[in-house]
Amino acid sequence: MNIERLAAILRQAAKDEIMPRFRRLDEGDIRTKTGAFDLVTEADENAERVITAAINAHSPDTVVIGEEAVAANPALLMWKFDDRTVIYVDPVDGTYNFAAGLPLFAVMAAVVQNGETVAGVIYDPMGDDFMMTERGCGTWQVFPDGRRVRQKFADPVALFDMGGLASVSYLPEATRPQILGNLAKVKMFANYRCAGHEYRMAAGGHVHFLMYNKLMPWDHVAGELMMREAGAYTARFDGSGYNASHTDGGLLVAPDKGSWEALRHEVFTV
Template sequence: MIDDFVFGADAARNLSAVEEAVRKAAAAEILPRFRQLAEHEIVEKNGPHDLVTVADRLAEEHLTASLSELLPGSVVVGEEAVHADPDIVQALSGDAPVWIVDPVDGTRQFVHGDPGFATLVALAHRGELYASWTYAPASDRMAVAVRGAGASLNGAPLRCGTPDPDAALTVATSHPDFTSPEETAAFRRLEVPGLAPRPCGSAGLEYLAVAEGSLGAVAFGWENPWDHAAGLLLVAEAGGASATVAGEPFRLAGGNALPFTAARDAASARRILGLMRGAADA
């Protein structure tokens, strides 16, 4: 079922239909509320740094309906649905194709009127990513990745940047508000000559920056699949590499050794992982 949808005779039409569904959800539920939110439309989920808005909820409902219709028999694992019912995330380990949805990635930026937010959608089956869509509504940038077929941004091929021996490797790391003491220590080990760590913004847009060559790597200490699924495939199909500190691939269903990185090339990923592990030869 999923192979036919992504790689079959109607694949181009199917993938375009997903892109259109993402654009429609953003146009209907997100952009009209950008810089127009009322105070009662913003709610704290797990504290002042973890926000949800009416745009998050309505965009996810919009995408859940449209994506389920595009691929009958599929299920949706969305950030807001999982917040309401944590058992929904178990679908990632099931047999049905899964749409992984973050309706507004970078809600804090969205709330503050900053255009650095994105809508993220990935299609997976039995833990394997098949396709992803990273959409920046405020700038109308759409990045698409398909397993084994490469990545593109607004139709143009994407390739991660090549190492520049004269420039520091910039690494976007988990924001301190979402970092454990152990992870904070791991990220501080990246403060060495040749690396330039900084706090990340929208995870989806940071992955896009790696894929388009304007950022060297990301390093994150949380594993919510809706934040990472789309970007991990995007970076991989743009020629990058990723792994956890245990040297293993990131598992969508969770249980990963953290932190993990996605970088412009395998050598950069190995160096970042070695430093975060505290390896003497990194």
């Protein structure tokens, strides 16, 4: 399946299943999964079902692994598909925002072949545009009229001039206070509870770093490839490369290796 077809599938699902429910959810349409900030709605479930069916119709041999399918059957993440094309799907990234009526959510998909990420799409239903990437081809913002703008990660700056996005809610309780204190060494940090939009911001050069501790493939596989293709340096906290099989070990994104090492040593370490 080519990336344009995949993008069209995400867009159609958003128009049919997600946007008609935005700010129109009834109380019974929102349910808690693991906690008060981990929600699922009818929009998530219906959109994933539609996306999965459309991908399977066009590419029957492709394995589709969606966030809600894994929530129902966690063993899906343990299965090995080394000889198959796998598409990871996040039907509504930023469900907490979506359920709260905040217009900051995305639809994401990533294509993995032989364990390597080869393509990714992040669609913004509110802006009706895409961030798209293919391995070796750069990262592009693509508009409905076909206009394409190549993306570039931010240039390096001194640590105290850096602004970035850091997801601290999944840090271990023992280390979270020190890392929160260390973040005073940078100019600014925020967290939008939507990795899709955080990756979109970073691809456009609007922040100098991203940090995540919990790594579910539907949240990060597409975005991490976009960062590399936009010129960023990415690695797990131990310096190793990231791929779709990793669900822990953290991920840190920076303009270059020197910036990555400064952030890791001065901020995201204990």
